[in-house]
Amino acid sequence: MTTQTPGPVDKVIRGGTVVTTEETFQGSIAIDDEKIVAVGSESALPPANETIDATNKIVLPGVVDPHVHTCDSSSIDTYETVTKAAALGGVTTFINFAWEGWEGNGSYHSPDTSLLDGIEYCIEASDEAVVDYSVHGTLATERMETLELIESAVDMGVTSFKMFTAYEFGLSNGYIEQVLEELATLDAVGLVHTEDNDVCNRRTERLKNEEKGESVYYPMSRPDYAEAMAAEDVVRMAKEAGAKYYGVHTTSRKSAEVIDAFRADGSQVRAETCTHYTVYDDSIYDRLGNLPMIAPPIRNKEDREAMFDYIRNGTFDVVSTDHCAYTAESKQTENWWESSFGVNSIQTSFEVFHDVAINEQGLSYPTLVRLMCANPAQTFGLSEKGTLQPGTDADIVVFDPNATRVIDPVNNASKADFSIYEGREVTGCIEKTLVRGELVADNGEIVAGPGFGTFVERDRPDWHN
Numbered sequence: 401m402t403t404q405t406p407g408p409v410d411k412v413i414r415g416g417t418v419v420t421t422e423e424t425f426q427g428s429i430a431i432d433d434e435k436i437v438a439v440g441s442e443s444a445l446p447p448a449n450e451t452i453d454a455t456n457k458i459v460l461p462g463v464v465d466p467h468v469h470t471c472d473s474s475s476i477d478t479y480e481t482v483t484k485a486a487a488l489g490g491v492t493t494f495i496n497f498a499w500e501g502w503e504g505n506g507s508y509h510s511p512d513t514s515l516l517d518g519i520e521y522c523i524e525a526s527d528e529a530v531v532d533y534s535v536h537g538t539l540a541t542e543r544m545e546t547l548e549l550i551e552s553a554v555d556m557g558v559t560s561f562k563m564f565t566a567y568e569f570g571l572s573n574g575y576i577e578q579v580l581e582e583l584a585t586l587d588a589v590g591l592v593h594t595e596d597n598d599v600c601n602r603r604t605e606r607l608k609n610e611e612k613g614e615s616v617y618y619p620m621s622r623p624d625y626a627e628a629m630a631a632e633d634v635v636r637m638a639k640e641a642g643a644k645y646y647g648v649h650t651t652s653r654k655s656a657e658v659i660d661a662f663r664a665d666g667s668q669v670r671a672e673t674c675t676h677y678t679v680y681d682d683s684i685y686d687r688l689g690n691l692p693m694i695a696p697p698i699r700n701k702e703d704r705e706a707m708f709d710y711i712r713n714g715t716f717d718v719v720s721t722d723h724c725a726y727t728a729e730s731k732q733t734e735n736w737w738e739s740s741f742g743v744n745s746i747q748t749s750f751e752v753f754h755d756v757a758i759n760e761q762g763l764s765y766p767t768l769v770r771l772m773c774a775n776p777a778q779t780f781g782l783s784e785k786g787t788l789q790p791g792t793d794a795d796i797v798v799f800d801p802n803a804t805r806v807i808d809p810v811n812n813a814s815k816a817d818f819s820i821y822e823g824r825e826v827t828g829c830i831e832k833t834l835v836r837g838e839l840v841a842d843n844g845e846i847v848a849g850p851g852f853g854t855f856v857e858r859d860r861p862d863w864h865n
């Protein structure tokens with residue numbers, strides 16, 4: 401993996417344990433002009449203007465988080481606050497959601513805002529970013545003209561599109577199928593939030609009528625089978641259309657079984673779960689009230705165990721955050737249905753998942769790199785990201801596996817002022833985050849100026865390798 405370049409390079413990260421998707425080895429990394437130029441033993445690398453000592457540290461590709469909400473009606477973060485949180489959490493690239501407008505209270509844009517307007521808005525709003533980012537085009541209406549805009553979005557480097565089966569911006573199966581057919585012709589990816597809207601709405605109404613407003617009742621309003629039912633509909637349509645399908649925030653054994661079944665025949669189906677579903681079970685609602693109010697809900701102990709079963713058997717390719725910032729105050733409501741839905745986690749997710757996956761569950765470092773770096777990059781066409789291959793962007797994390805930290809939201813760079821991981825001690829801490837060779841976070845401090853991060857145009861991903 402060593403290539404020679406003449407003269408001193410910008411930086412060498414020396415003496416760490418390098419982790420790739422396949423192996424861990426003692427090695428050093430040479431960086432020049434934003435790119436990784438060589439990986440190997442230090443003596444074989446060119447001289448450098450600057451050296452970062454990674455002795456006793458782990459050196460891995462920057463984390464790629466494909467599920468982040470910011471600058472929209474469901475998050476109080478700006479690009480500056482969310483990207484600072486990302487940098488502190490080892491995330492060097494994330495994918496946000498660029499919405500079209502819709503008729504309804506929740507729309508961030510005027511109802512006539514098109515998909516392309518929504519994408520352009522997101523790119524313009526991002527001038528204070530510290531890490532790199534992309535967006536998923538996000539459909540909230542059944543306008544037929546949107547189908548014609550998808551190709552232009554793909555040409556802009558937006559090669560994945562999010563839809564919902566639930567909420568006021570949920571789409572019918574008939575429309576979702578048409579979108580999937582269009583995505584199949586363009587070789588783009590469909591992502592769908594799958595929960596059966598009717599089941600969730602009727603159960604919510606019933607709990608309201610019964611005045612069951614305590615947080616512990618919340619999971620009953622959006623049951624695991626409602627998630628699996630909608631997943632089955634959408635995966636089946638994606639398969640018939642020949643479209644690539646990515647199941648977002650899979651929470652339960654029942655919906656993981658659906659994904660697993662459709663993968664078995666070689667269909668183009670991939671899926672993620674999120675850190676919180678691997679860490680917590682539904683007893684969290686008794687302990688933390690509305691703070692962990694998210695959809696789909698955190699499930700029972702058995703489902704939490706299932707997340708690791710399906711990570712181990714390869715059904716889940718990715719572990720993401722679903723970061724969405726709110727204040728604690730917006731959660732302090734009398735009834736759970738009045739609470740905001742969403743939790744911030746991009747700053748803490750890697751450290752928390754590392755602690756659970758490596759230290760408790762015994763997964764390997766290459767598995768961790770696949771789940772949080774390489775697979776999300778490859779799945780969404782980020783060919784320069786999530787890898788330490790020479791020639792790609794020098795997005796790198798230096799991680800101290802022995803350091804410990806107690807998570808305290810006082811350190812949040814996000815505008816969100818709480819953490820569902822508050823008080824948790826993790827072993828293994830992010831020490832340095834480099835984006836395109838530039839140190840952006842160093843021992844808990846942001847050291848890059850706003851505006852360093854840039855919008856990344858994505859390729860149409862190839863899911864055959």
Ligand SMILES: [Zn+2]
Pocket residue numbers: 467469722
């Ligand atoms: Zn989400």
